[in-house]
Amino acid sequence: MAHSRKIAVIGLGYVGLPVAVAFARAGSPVIGFDINEGRIAELRSGHDRTREVELADLTLPALRYESDAAALADADFYIVTVPTPIDDERRPDLGAMLGASKTVGTVLKRGDIVVYESTVYPGAVEEECIPVLERYSGLTVGKDFSVGYSPERINPGDKTHRFETITKVVSALDAPTLGIVADVYGSVVTAGIHCAPSIKVAEAAKVIENTQRDLNIAFMNELSAIFRTLDIDTGDVLAAAATKWNFMKFEPGLVGGHCIGVDPYYLTHRAEKAGYRPEIILAGRHINDGMGEHVAQECIKALGARAKNAVVTLLGLTFKENVPDIRNSKIVDIARALDRAGVGVQVHDPLALTDEAAHEYGLTLVPFDELAPADAVILAVAHQDYVKGGWPMMASLLKDGRGVVLDVKSKLDRTKKPDGVSLWRL
Secondary structure: OOOOOOEEEEOOOOOHHHHHHHHHHOOOOEEEEOOOHHHHHHHHOOOOOOOOOOHHHHOOOOEEEEOOHHHHHHOOEEEEOOOOOEOOOOOEOOHHHHHHHHHHHOOOOOOOEEEEOOOOOOOHHHHHHHHHHHHHHOOOEOOOEEEEEOOOOOOOOOOOOOHHHOOEEEEEOOHHHHHHHHHHHHOOOOOOEEEOOOHHHHHHHHHHHHHHHHHHHHHHHHHHHHHHHOOOOHHHHHHHHOOOOOOOOOOOOOOOOOOOOOHHHHHHHHHHHOOOOOOHHHHHHHHHHOHHHHHHHHHHHHHHHHHHHOEEEEEOOOOOOOOOOOOOOOHHHHHHHHHHOOOEEEEEOOOOOHHHHHHHHOOOEOOHHHOOOEOEEEEOOOOHHHHHHHHHHHHHHEHHHOEEEEEOOOOOOHHHOOOOEEEEEO
16 A cells, blocks of 8 residues: 555545445545435445445445544545535535535544545635634644545446546645645556646536536537438437547437536636636536427427327436436426426336435336336436337337337437337437
8 A cells, every 4th residue: 555544435425435445445444424324324234326336345344334423533534525516596505515524624633634526616625615624623724634636537337437447636735735645546546646736726627527528418419409400310410420530429418417417507606706707608508408398398299289198208217327326317307398298207217216216306216017108208318228128118118009209319220110100319
């Protein structure tokens, strides 16, 4: 090991748990902390509802799970990986991050280091978090303890690009702290360490990674709308354009989740606070935020006169394929728009948790074998079960095998479309 630090990871979700496991696997003593006692109980029993970590790694000897903040006093290197969502007004919600700062502040000691991984706007760590750490610890940053920032790059469901195999950006308040932070992360990250010159630079780098993807997807979504009016298939256009060596092949789609659909609002918030009104970023957000409604309206249009008494089956609720995460799912926008139009909606997802769907969105997930025959099927999330099921599955869900199929991710082979089925692709 390249360090002698005792690590605590605060927040054991899609980001924090893989981080804690990576350090424990390397032999570092790790405290995995979460205020959700149910989550701690699950992990102690060897169950991970995020499906990001294997059972054997949940029971590593070096890793212990705690929900009592007093246990954090045993650590001296704190990694904060809590969610940073937006509120109903699309403003940054730093509640969890500030709450974690308060918790850490109550146990902070001289010589300790606190590193934040949560995605924020440039300046958030120094302007918002450090004052909380100082207030609850009674210590002074730079004198008694120090702070760093290392933006998370976890991609849920991705078995190739993992915490250890993605270049880690690190930053800190001063050079000595930066060296320690780089050594700690370098002990487990095999892809290499990039030392940013300041915390603000690292914060900005993270937030633009997701903003860049958001804008490119918004461009594709607008192209999709244009090409539909011209009776051109967007997928065919992108396949042709992608033959040029420097064409960036993004695809149209629903932009949900806790990153791409959220982070741009952190940047625009800070820009407006500084007196600059962003235009391109907000325009992209406007397009992507409206895609759920767009898909619903296209479904209604495809159903035509049948829409009034129609039943539509929505396949998928999670924000992306092959993960159980339903945070900021845009599938909900489709369901709600159809419901407002008087269309009957039934939702199925093989991975989403029934209790979370009910709690977060008031939606009841219907078991596959209990789905009623539908007038239209919307393949909204390309879970491997749906893709593998293909056209036979889609036809089996339609009344008498006839109706409308909306293939949002263009995963179905058009050449094998059954007779009596009308296909729409985004």
